Amino acid sequence: MTAIYSSAALKTRQREIKDIARKDVVHITENGNAAFVFMSEELFEEQLNKAAEEAALTERMRACIKASDDCFEQGECIEGTDAFFSVLDERLAANG
Known part of the structure; x- marks a missing residue:
């Protein structure tokens, strides 16, 4: 409470x-x-860190959504789950 x-x-x-x-x-x-x-100072620090983490996550999500919108506008889209997993496997293999 x-x-x-x-x-x-x-x-x-x-x-x-x-x-x-x-x-x-x-x-x-x-x-x-x-x-x-x-x-307390400790709680204040925790609250600041939590807010910073949430802000960073929000920014990363915004950047991902923008990148996906840009790809879609350029016709770079994948249709179907089989095609998606195939591309995902290729990218994971390429990045080690």
Whole structure:
């Protein structure tokens, strides 16, 4: 469950908030509105790495889709699973 605390709780429940922040993101509100997030340095680093990996994967997928669109526009397409696996085997053999 998402941990949500008021900014006033930072004074009275520090230990509890810190304990949760070591494992999960803690949301801090001001006047009932979302204002801040609080987490450990380790968790922050993990979140950054995860976001970077997802961004890299998204970019690779975008590049693959663009390359396949370009090939299709140039008439470079394979019809049927037998033809596909034949070309795949050739490419795998060529690349070792």
